[in-house]
Amino acid sequence: MTSRTDLPLTDVTCCAPLTREPLTAPAAEALSRTLKAIADPTRLRLLSMVAAHEGAEACVCDLTEPLGLTQPTVSHHLKVLVDAGLLTRDKRGVWAYFALVPGALASLAAVLSSQQPLAFATV
Template sequence: MSTDTSTESGLNLQPFESPCCVPAEGKDILQAEEAELLASHFKALSDPNRLRILSIVSANKDSETCVCDLPEPLGLKQPTVSHHLKILVEAGLLHREKRGVWAYFSVVPGALESLSAALVAKK
């Protein structure tokens, strides 16, 4: 019986013995439920127009922006802007407050920081 582990391609394959490193464990590992929630947030941010909306709203000196102020800088029609705003609100990234006929949007406190923190390795 031959113990030669070389293949036709010339690679020398050794029998599997043990992993090269110890897999990470514990509370610092992202759990399935957390991953689902983060994925929904990042999915909401995966559109360039939604990123721009967040940028406009968060850069406003009043910390909020009227829906009427978004179509022009985005170069989008009102229904499209409303669609993007709805996605951001449903993802928990923007807060909507209705005042008369207008809706004002603000960034949910801590929402962006929590996304950033989720990407940083915990030590």
């Protein structure tokens, strides 16, 4: 009979090592806010509609009718997307124009696809 102390010792690692930095607490908070902003079907449609407009910019007046929502409701959803860092707002006269933040969607996609380091702190 062989005792446990007679068995050969092997260096076995139970877990795979990290290959990149995990999310920091502040980056997780920022990512969470962004994901909450886009976790609404109306907001996803708004992002798609703005992206589909020439120059990836649209007036709020162009967005209300296709959604079948009132201007205040659409404006609320757009504000959430602006606050999340996905859209910019430019006031021209009485109308507000919204544009995609350059690189914001690409940064979000990179984090979600795990192809790049998780440095998602500003989007």
